[in-house]
Amino acid sequence: MSDAPLPTTLDAWLARLEAAHPVGIDLGLDRVAEVARRMGLLSRPLAGRVITVAGTNGKGSTVALLEALARAHGLATAAYTSPHLVRYNERLRLNGVEADDATLMAGFAAVERARRAGDPVSLTYFEVGTLGALWAMAQTPPDLAILEVGLGGRLDAVNVIDPDVAVVTTVAQDHAAFLGTDLEQIGREKAGILRAGRPAVLGSRQLPASVRRVAGELGASLFALGEAFGRQGEGAGWSWTGCDVGEGALSLEALPDPGLPLDNAATALQALALTGVTLEVDACRRALAEVRLPGRLQWLGQWCLDVGHNPHAAAYVADRLAARPCRGRTLALLAMLGDKDADGVIATLAPTIDAWVTASLPGERARSAEDLAGRLEGQGAAVLHRAASPAAAAAWLAARLMPEDRVLVCGSFFTVGEVLEWLAREREAAQTDTDHSGSEEAR
Template identity: 45%
Template sequence: MGGETTPALPDSLAGWLSLLEQRHGQRIALGLDRVAAVRERMAVDCDAVIITVGGTNGKGSCCAMLEAILLAAGYRVGCYTSPHLLQYNERVRIDGREASDAQLVAGFAAVEAARGDAPLTYFEHGTLAAWHVFAAARPDVIVLEVGLGGRLDAVNVFDADCALVTSVAMDHMEYLGDTREAIGREKAGIFRAGCPAVCGDPQPPASLVEHAAEVGAELWVSGRDFGFGGDRQQWGYWRYTEPPSQGSLVKRGGLAYPALRGANQLLNASAVITVLECLRSRIPVSMQHVRQGLMLVEVPGRFQVLPGRPSIVLDVAHNPQAAGVLADNLGNMGFYPETWAVVGMLNDKDAAGVAALMAGRVDHWLLADLPGPRGLAAAALAPVVRAASGKDDVRCFASPVEAFVAAQKEATEGDRIVVFGSFLTVADVLAAIKAARH
């Protein structure tokens, strides 16, 4: 009898993604030992400056701002983010362009060759594949977005030259803990000894501050060591030359508002500028480049307002903190007779908290089933929304697209349709909108 033949590895990106989805039964498996061992066996590295971005909300916006500013300054930039909205290539960008299928396939194959019998999750395999792509491209700076938490996330096998924690709020509590203190400790796990660590949360949990001190990181906190102020036309940035609140005060005025919508974006922008200020000896960036980058930055699905009537707002808000920001941003948009919400959520999210915060902004709730084991059925979401919002018009649909089509049929030109609750919800609707335009 002949020996068993080894199954051929995929030769397409779709094939690799299908294989990885099937291979690892546990969607999330926190821990660095397996990833670190495979990374060592891969034996690929580069000397780029590494910026790691963690936090509960605002990570994607901060990564996009860093990428846009650094590109405006003429640097070669690798950027790794997750999840994607329409296609996997969005997760890995080089110089602002999505990695090609061929680059990603080469990365997945390189990880597989070094993996041995180590089980890697979809995210872990993808993180190491992205690193392979970056190592081949040799960028000057690599921006890495944490997938979940920080301390045990696959991204944390790479030592950050500067780490940014955008915010600390209650989310993924089954993995990170059920208090802000516990979650803050996990987020702070990306800090490194002797390196700057920036916190964009003006009220960080004590655990984050204590961990920074324990590991010997140089911690910069929003509102204490840096911050912002402004009026309707422009805004200004300030920081002390040394944390905590020491040294001379540096001010930068006359800044145009970021292209990303929402009042919270100044929190993100000031944290991003602080990261760049901390790294200025290695990657100097002028304020003109900061201005250019902030004017050009784009992030699909983050308070994205589409042209046309009725007004359509896409936002991946999926936890109470993000929903609160979304509600505030909607309140600043002006008057709309009716607001129609297209909502689909995952079953491990605080649906009641999200609905309660959005209740004052929504007149009609169109709820959608989401697929997969974590997807929450609209029928299960409906009583939660009714109780939290106090609204009677709560309807159920088989998909976000069906709910969106219903909203389009009933909304008048002066109304507003808001799509939120999950990346899956926004992705489904955005794909349908793009398909209809072609």
């Protein structure tokens, strides 16, 4: 970044950060650790306890579940996630509330001062955002900080902070340009968040052997789904068994369906118990009943929005759609980035989709609607329309939906975020029309 005056708005800050580093993703901890050291982030505890969550899928829902469960038990919380759907502020939540612009800008300014204090250090957009969020948390240390890894684990900026409990949710292929396609190597990268002698919670029954090997090499205490903890049942009324920090047996019965993967809910319960929190069944039930996470099988009328962008995530979505049949058509609005496995996602979703609308995404990682349509037609799928953007695709679909139809919006955070904004504008316009009509009738 230049020595120009600091921006005075969040949008200006974000524009500056996007242009500050020669590449968007630059894995490694040396630069970010140096700035963190200058900021004092490595010399004092960030929070009473820290849980770091890595994985290919399920990170966001596990973080949301952890946050809801901790707050239901009366803990002060801070949660850092990425990417965001609509507003950058979504990335940092303090006691369940999105950080305001002033808090985020103060964090960015603190990073900038430290970055220049000595030999200047170049940082990526994500690295500045991570350090700024950590600084904001540290101003009033919470009882529990929950940190979501952005990419990989070992070399992700979040990993400058030592967690008290580390969670690996799932390991599958994604971000192949940075992590490769070897699941054993990907697992080793994800396991880079584990720490010697501290609990490691494994939230999938199908993790590569490399994750356990790393835990063994470090001497981390291993708590695996289906072994140290588990769940029984599906939907409302499921139960959980696990253990506390002393490995004493725990159990919770008659739990509500959180509307998120139950394996992730079970994982969150186990991770929280390992921080020393005494799980109370009423608090857990309340948290699971109230937790919400936009963009994860989020239903808004006829629209179902899910950010899944790899075959593993698509399989979960397909299963949930199949378990919820509708009388009309199931249509899909698909827009994906060019570095994602579009063919795998299409093949996984195809049995549950009657017809498709494709849309283009902007930017250097873009994949065109035409490219997606060609791949769909190559697999024998019916493509109804090709749109220039997700919002344009949503508008086209909305004009042609029958009351019994439903639409799955998927393929990318960008896709879901844009359609969420479009739906919000449509609802606002409809409400304005209703209010105006009511005013006219009252005259």
